[in-house]
Amino acid sequence: MSALYRDTQAYVDTAAVQRNLSKIRRRFPSSVQLMAVVKANGYGHGAIQSAEAALAAGADMLGVASLEEAVELREHGIQLPILVLAPIPPRYAELAAALDIRLTVTEAGWFKQREEFRQTPNGAPLRVHIKLDTGLGRIGLRSREEWKQLVPWLKRKDIVVEGMFTHFATASWADTSFVKLQYERFLSMTQWAHSSRIFPTLLHCCGSASALRFPEMALDMVRIGAAAYGFYPSALAPQWELEPALTLRSALIQVKQVSAGDTIGYDRAYKARGEEWIGTVPIGYADGWSQIMQNGEVLVGGKRAKIVGRIGMDQLTIRLSEPCRAGDPVVLIGSQGSEKLSCTEAASRAGVVPQEITASLTGRVPRNYEKLSKDEALQKEEYAWKPKQDLLRRF
Incomplete structure (x- = not known):
């Protein structure tokens, strides 16, 4: 990697x-x-x-x-x-x-x-x-x-x-x-x-x-x-209890305090209602976090923070409930403290299915993999398919 x-x-x-x-x-x-x-x-x-x-x-x-x-x-x-x-x-x-x-x-x-x-x-x-x-x-x-x-x-x-x-x-x-x-x-x-x-x-x-x-x-x-x-109609098939497999995390790159009437983001889409703390997160629609997610939330400090303003190509902004610092962890899908934001919840807010969110994550978002829990004795080489004489080049 x-x-x-x-x-x-x-x-x-x-x-x-x-x-x-x-x-x-x-x-x-x-x-x-x-x-x-x-x-x-x-x-x-x-x-x-x-x-x-x-x-x-x-x-x-x-x-x-x-x-x-x-x-x-x-x-x-x-x-x-x-x-x-x-x-x-x-x-x-x-x-x-x-x-x-x-x-x-x-x-x-x-x-x-x-x-x-x-x-x-x-x-x-x-x-x-x-x-x-x-x-x-x-x-x-x-x-x-x-x-x-x-x-x-x-x-x-x-x-x-x-x-x-x-x-x-x-x-x-x-x-x-x-x-x-x-x-x-x-x-x-x-x-x-x-x-x-x-x-x-x-x-x-x-x-x-x-x-x-x-x-x-x-x-x-x-x-x-x-x-x-881990995506399935749990309300209609509750007996399955399948597990989500992906967590999406980031961190604040800046935090600032704004005053009532200040506007945030393209088209001045959000106007502060009073003294507010605004955090910026380095993820946007070029990462697959589409503008359909604009009414969503993230987790910071174990608390929910609402996405405010337009989601840009590379960044989004959130309204914090308290002062935070650049570098503080942000969770977009997953758990932080006692709070949890599932992909299913995020998808429901956006009006899409959860697999649309994970499938939309682009190559700009690195994937980090945890190894299989067992059966690693099944050696990959045992199942290796070997093309004969550079077969692919012939087509």
Whole structure:
């Protein structure tokens, strides 16, 4: 790790990620596989470190959002099966096959385009998962006609149809009616495969919220992303008691006393109501602490301090309840004394989900990692994936 010259830093407890995944793993039958989703740099927690925690917890597969994310895992010696959860440009399909990366497909046109770029027709088989749109409305096929157009491509000898999946739109709602409707649609649509003599071994529809709330819908695999990092609908699934894995800390760089009528920040967005102490913290929207956090709070001296004025690119200002000094610690996510500010609370104030906050933390915020709590006997080298003859350079 390079030298750290700034007080604004994140601390990631990979043991918490491991414990969360282990707890979820244990509560499902061994027949149900566990996919750990480590996309978006492990939701801001670190993709490689999260993948290693998932391996130690017994995960069967990893999920990512792009081929770049999958290749990065392979380059760092991660051997677990990887599924890219969205379609990639067809011209990179052979690279994925060579690296044993599973791909999501949604339409016959993707395979037609792939043919234009194929250079090794007798290369490694391509393992695919078919995405079905049962109501989320983003990607996936919807109609029987779309399926029929896809079937001839799926029956080719170089294609292995490993899975079929969908994603729920309202898994965190108290009203479960639409989740159940999507589930029934999915089961019905999977029969298209059987009628076409195609038999995927992995049917999966549950992400974190639905897996925790509706374990009866687990089918062959559950996809655990947000819950791995401690984010889940605790009011609807209180029995889980998962742990947050990330703490965000900084320190005051200046404290000043202002008078009634003095204004703070761009656009004079905050006006002091009397004699007040204002502290400046070196974190801003270039660090991922967006202006949507302007009504939030931080912890200083074990007390809550409200963010005031506009959040800038590099700094924000807070109203202190008492005089403080430059260098005093600030907690944006985590605990200080008897006070606690969870990422879930901060997200609720901002009107977003907690994973948006951690995933938005940029590279300007160093991540400091605590080691896995156990199972370190699982040596990383044992799972190291070694490309043959500089495979990556050939694509």
